[in-house]
Amino acid sequence: MKTLHEIRGFSPAIRLLLVNQFGVNTGFYLLIPYLATHLGEDLGMSAAVVGIVLGVRNLSQQGLFLIGGSAADRLGARGVIIAGCAVRTVGFALFALGDGLAVLLAASVLSGLAGALFNPAVRTYLSQEAGDRKAEAFALFNVFAATGALVGPLLGSVLLFVDFRASALTAAGIFALLTVAQALVLPARAVPPSPGSVLTDWREVVGNRAFLAFSLAMVGMFTLENQLYLLLPDGARRATGWDGAAGLVFLVGTLANLALQMRLTRALKAYDRRVIGVGLALMGLAFLPPMLVSGASPAVWHAVPVLLGVLLLHVGVMVAQPFVMELIPAFGRPELTGTYFGIFYMVSGIAAAIGNTVVGWAMDAGDQRDAAWLPWACCLVFGLASAGGVTWLRRLGALPERPVLVEATA
DSSP states (O other): OHHHHHHHTSOHHHHHHHHHHHHHHHHHHTTGGGHHHIIIIISOOOHHHHHHHHHHHHHHHHHHHHHHHHHHHHHOHHHHHHHHHHHHHHHHHHHHHOOSHHHHHHHHHHHHHHHHHHHHHHHHHHHHHHGGGHHHHHHHHHHHHHHHHHHHHHHHHHHTTTOHHHHHHHHHHHHHHHHHHHHHHSOOOOOOOOSSOHHHHHHHHHTOHHHHHHHHHTHHHHHHHHTTTTHHHHHHHHHHSOTTHHHHHHHHHHHHHHHHHHHHHHHHGGGTHHHHHHHHHHHHHTTHHHHHHTTSOOOGGGHHHHHHHHHHHHHHHHHHHHHHHHHGGGGSOGGGHHHHHHHHHHHHHHHHHHHHHHHHHHHHHHHHTTOTTHHHHHHHHHHHHHHHHHHHHHHTTOSOOOOOOOOOOO
């Protein structure tokens, strides 16, 4: 009930963006997790070609975040959000309508470009619209995103009983509805004229050493979040000997978000910057319980330490992420909020891709050397190193202070 009250306390524009994020994650996760299987089994493509198609999508998104962020600053976040959803509609429809490599590569580029457009733009709009309640707005954003990430795979698994094209067309339809809804309902915001060029904006942000250091320090958060789709489901299956245990990983995370996110954010708001390091440390420590049963003979009760790790990881994300999102615009001028988000996601995304490669190597090496604990220890190090980095930056005074705010009345 408190979460519903919190939602009603925000403007219609923010409520629409929350629903939008639920739809974005639902549409994305009902398609993308099953794309590799479709390309390999249904279309008979080699593993190398499948890797190219998936890699092009990731590269298009990670490499173009900067373009999306700058576009949000220069053209207005609303238009970029709408354009991004429209582009992803076309990209996902192409996955349904084309079997040739050229068409599939075009679909991958468009779906990646779409994410690069609307991800920084949505966060820019949310940050500007939320005022002094940024942390609460981003906390709700996480709740809706996590719910969509659960609903999407469940809906996708049902649609696969028809075929992959049904999933792709459904995903495209969701993004088409989001495009129309935002075009009709999302208010336009005035865009102040920029005195310099786009390159000037980029140089200003890249020249902010404290911001770049913070972005690199956040590699742990992004790398460890991604283990919800790689290491933890695999660990749950191995620990229990039951394929269905992977589904519990997503269920526990969503229920934890719904139950705890707003409570944690409200309770910790007074500590804001200080809790980011705490959250990152919790994310790292989350990999200790599963490590205790890694390599052991499968047993049903082994699901307990794995799910405890999942819960701790989500708690760490819930503690840190809203305040990370609140902090990013504070590094620079309000007119460059989109550029800051774009560069943050580009730098952190590339660094996290490297981190994921390390975790994947650790998983293979652990199998080959009878060291099942290795990937879990690797994630523990990532989390604690990121926590230490952020704490060090805060003690150096490199993190911007929260401005003094006038208390709002209900």
